[in-house]
Structure formats: C-alpha cells, structure tokens
Amino acid sequence: MEAQIKAIKSWLGTGSINIFGLPMSGKDTQGIKLAEALNGKFLSSGMIIRTMEKESKENYTRLGFLAPTNLFYEWVLPYFERQDLSKFPLILSSIGRWQGEEDQVMSVAKSSGHEIKAAIILNISEADVENRFKEAKSLEDRGDREDDKNLEIFHTRLKEFRTKTIPVLQHYKSLGLLIEVNGDQSREAVHSEIIAKLYSKASAYLAEANEIFDIAE
Secondary structure, three states: OHHHHHHHHHHHOOOEEEEEEOOOOOHHHHHHHHHHHOOOEEEEHHHHHHHHHHHHOOOOOOOOOOOOHHHHHHHOHHHHHOHHHOOOOEEEEOOOOOOOOHHHHHHHHHHOOOOEEEEEEEEOOHHHHHHHHHHHHHHOOOOOOHHHOOHHHHHHHHHHHHHHHHHHHHHHHHOOOEEEEEOOOOHHHHHHHHHHHHHHHHHHHHHHHHHHHHHHO
8 A cells, every 4th residue: 555655645746635425424534544644634624614613602503504605715715825734735524515615615725735636425325324423422422513413403414415515526526536435334445445546546647647758758
C-alpha cells in the first residue's frame, strides 16, 4: 500500500478529496484515516457547523436539516484560505451537501490551492445506517449531538441526503470526479478500497501527464 499512497500523494499535491455518505456511513472515520495516510488535514462541515452553532448560540441543524447555504458559506468556506492548511492536502467530509453549493465549493477550493480532485461516496443502504444508528444509541456513543436525539430526526437527515445531496453527487459524477466505494464492509476494507480506487485515478492521471511530457520533448 505504500507505493499506492506515494502515487496518490504525487497526484493530489495540496488538492482536496471530498467524502460523502449517509449519516452513520463512516465518512468522518474514513476521512480521518485517509488524512493520516496522506499526511493531510481533515475538515468536516458537520463538525465546523456544530462548533459555530454553539459559539453563536444558534441551532439550525438540531432537527436534522442542513444548515442554510449562506451560513455554510460564511462558516465553512473560509477554512480553505487558512494559512496553516495551505501546504497540506485536504480531506473533506461532505463539504457542500446542498445542491447548488458544489460549484462555489469547487471554485473556492481551487482558488485557494486545494482543487477538488475526487469525490468519494460510501455506498450503504438506508436500512443498514438505521441499524447502525440504533446500535450507537443503545451504546450511547454518539455524545449529546442534537441531530442524533431520535429516529425521527435521523429520518429527516436521510431525507435531506436523498433530496439535497444526491444531486451534488450526480454533478461530481458528470465531471468524472466521483468514486463509488462499498461502505458496507469493515473499516479496514473500506479504507483499502478507497486507497485502491484513488491509486487507479492517480495512476491514470500520472500516465497521461508523462505521455504529454514525452511528446513535448
């Protein structure tokens, strides 16, 4: 896997990879693991928004709905411009979940030197993530998150994904950036599949770049 990671790093540079998935699909877990593997920085829109809600004493997401686009832009997008992140690749957890936000996210990411080079969707059924939610609630390992209080709110989050985020993924797919990964595996297997598919994308890009260089010579 070391050779694969080396190739991915070469292709990615200080670019970004945006990971999407249903609630409880493991996108934060996989994002953190991928950031560690690539010596990158992890950014989660959910974590940022929940922190800002506490600081501003607002709570837009407690009932499972996505934060309004204007607040998402105000609270999350400035992170791309932070100097302490400028020299690192960024692994993003669902930054730009609402249809229409993806173009602005991609524009800001590119202008800051963190061009989005791939979007990953962790595919898992709603029934399976609901089972994960129920198990997590029984174990009490989700903390005191307002948007995780009950199954009704969780169902709202699932609906938000279906209606607002699926079109975002379709847009990434139309641009040739979407990578589909089976999210219904062990954490290690999901990580391995992510690395393998990123390596395939990186290899194709590097091969094409070398071919262009050879022609130029």
